Amino acid sequence: MRRNPILTTVGWALYAIALLLIYHLLIKPAFLDLTWIALLVFLPLLAFCFYVVHPKERRQVLAFTIAALLLDRALTRVDVKTTAALLIGGAIAIIVIALLAKWYGRLNWKAVGSLVIVALLANVTFNRDTLAALSHFTVKYESDRLYNGQWVDYFPMALYDVDHDGKQEIITYGNAEELPLPEEAAKKPETEEEKKALADKLLHLQPEPVSLYVLTWKDGKMVRMPNDQIPAETMTVLKQQLPTDYPGFPYYTMKDGQLVPNVQRQPYAEAMLQVGTAPYRAFMLDMDNIANQLEENDGSMDLRRQMGSKYKDLHIKGGMLTGTYDGKPFGGTTKATKLMTTMMLPDGSEGLITMGEHLSVLKVEADGTLTEAYTLTRKEAELATGEFIPADIDHDKVDELLIAGKPSYILKPKADGTWEILWASAENDKSFRFSNFASVGAGQPEIIAKAKSWVSTTDSRYLSGYNYTPDGLEENWRIYLPLINVQVGDVDGDKQNEIVATIYNTHRVLVFKPHNVPVLTLTIILFIGLLGYGVVRRVRHA
Structure with a gap:
């Protein structure tokens, strides 16, 4: 019986x-999570899939399968x-793979056209990063390159409700508008003068x-709020929100809206090669940076300006920490050099976390x-590169302290x-790192952390959500992307984070938006259904 060409094309698609x-x-x-265990499971499954296809159709199905996956990957790797x-x-990838599929797989042009159209649509109709998160999220927005x-x-990033409209804006730095990329590639220098000018430039x-970028949700996308429309007092608050x-x-220091060079390549390289004095030169760069900070902060x-719900006007100056707590002034000596955050203590007061x-x-x-209510020394935890996140994970109105370190x-x-x-990561696990504690979507607050795969020994980190028990x-x-600067908040004003x-x-x-569609379950059902269809066809046409 002659097959309907339309149904055949739709079937291949x-x-x-x-x-x-x-x-x-x-x-x-x-494979990302289970590595060699996945391989042990996959090889027998692959053999079964190969066997279940009827021998007369095996070459076509195999060629189509490889071509579809290969073309999809090729189009995602095209130079953009x-x-x-x-x-x-893109044209070269399509032509080469389509012709190979046609020749080796003996596919008709309708099947070849189906795999080309599906691969093209998969690369132009949605953000590809969505696939790494689709089991629980979709990518609602991706900005252009900001720097x-x-x-x-x-650059550091934070969320803050700038215009008090109930949704949060994204705060970060960039210079894409101030330093646009050239429309044409620079010409290769030919004369000695041009070569010398390029060498001096490099x-x-x-x-x-470098400017502060404030991105707000408008008309279905994030747009930049003009800095000249943001009051100076608000700009000061925004800069303090950033980590x-x-x-x-040490090459540059951010100052007065610019990245200003601290050093120059040749003298810096020559100085660092002087082993005996290199540590002192590096120390002097640190001291200069501290001096610049002191100058900027008077x-x-x-x-x-404000930290937590009760602390305001905090200053560390001349070995003294001063400010107001619940509207009342306080002060005392301190060896701290950095104000971190606040946390709720067992007696109901709000504690101030400092680092020295x-x-x-x-x-x-x-x-x-x-008074110093609690202390953590450098022998007890990794303080220099650690992050500290107060979070009431057991809902007793007392904050626990999540320490992201090794x-x-x-x-x-x-x-x-x-x-x-209450909990500690494995001593040899260099990947696990807390990122946040917040509600994602409309659910309950959860721990958000970056963690490596279950089996792999590599340090690749994937963003994951956890409940403490x-x-x-x-x-x-889990999102299978190496994400950093993770923030959680309602940026589109729909009352869901x-x-x-x-x-x-x-x-x-x-910007990742959570969804409630059981994508993973549906995909498993689809896979089982596809295998079942293959078994039925094999039995009927044996």
């Missing part, structure tokens, strides 16, 4: 769609620096403009003096001034 879903949502995550490169590279310089791998570090970081250091090591030689949780007494800890403050370890952390979801993050050295902001 549906098979291509099923292949992409099964590969990206089942097979790829299985210019439109011409994108079109030419066109070369010296900063990533040799000497130049200042780069303390030193973009470009002599204060650190200052905050060690981490201290300070408490304001009734007479306005400061290893990571969940510490509970006890009434006697000591810490109880007395038996440990229970995983709720999104995940906002970026990927190292891309300078693109991603």
